[in-house]
């Protein structure tokens with residue numbers, strides 16, 4: 086049985102297959118097509134960290150495919166009485182749930198996969214390590230506007246704490262676009278040390294000739310001290326605003342996985358500009374999650 090925990094598990098052909106399958110669910114007017122292929126399948130959403138986009142888009146995707154979707158409410162579950170996540174999963178498996186979408190701050194998904202035979206796991210976000218469905222929908226969004234093999238892509242912000250960044254890079258290593266990283270050294274130190282991607286600390290230099298700019302949220306919940314971060318300095322040096330965006334190519338698209346700290350990583354006018362594809366990412370997320378459910382429920 087296969088599970089989806091990371092885009093490192095997928096080949097280039099498999100990624101392209103996901104992109105094509107997801108595109109199939111978007112009609113000519115941009116609406117998502119329903120296709121009730123799995124009336125007998127049960128899918129559970131277990132989100133041990135907050136979520137809006139991922140959780141709800143998986144719910145809509147499962148419903149569009151005719152699945153029964155169970156929204157596992159942590160606060161009213163027996164986890165609150167001390168039951169372990171492993172026992173919880175064992176019990177859900179006995180209720181014939183076929184697939185579990187799991188978001189957790191720790192890497193528990195791998196132990197659960199090893200311990201459970203009858204349920205497929207799809208990561209809805211694993212700590213700062215991986216967010217494969219987001220990676221796929223981000224690559225899908227780039228492909229709608231740009232050539233995956235011949236674009237300049239800049240990723241700006243809190244790289245060290247971003248699972249979105251990790252999964253996007255895992256997927257994009259299959260393509261030939263040029264990726265540049267940018268952000269305050271306090272938030273990029275680990276990535277600079279471990280990655281062989283080009284890092285440019287100066288956003289004004291980094292933005293030159295870019296076709297795609299992806300801004301990342303500062304993940305305050307993933308580090309305890311302030312890391313010497315100063316809001317005004319971040320805004321001056323790293324916020325994507327109209328003045329900065331002028332440096333990039335005219336048709337440069339602006340992405341952000343959300344949730345957006347409005348007025349921090351990106352100015353409101355850029356968020357609302359024609360360059361912004363941030364809400365397209367959200368819409369594409371439903372189609373991509375339908376493609377993921379089809380693949381992993383069809384085994």
Ligand code: CP
Nearest residue numbers: 136137138139342343
């Ligand atoms: N991009 C993303 O994972 O958003 P949510 O946390 O709202 O799911």
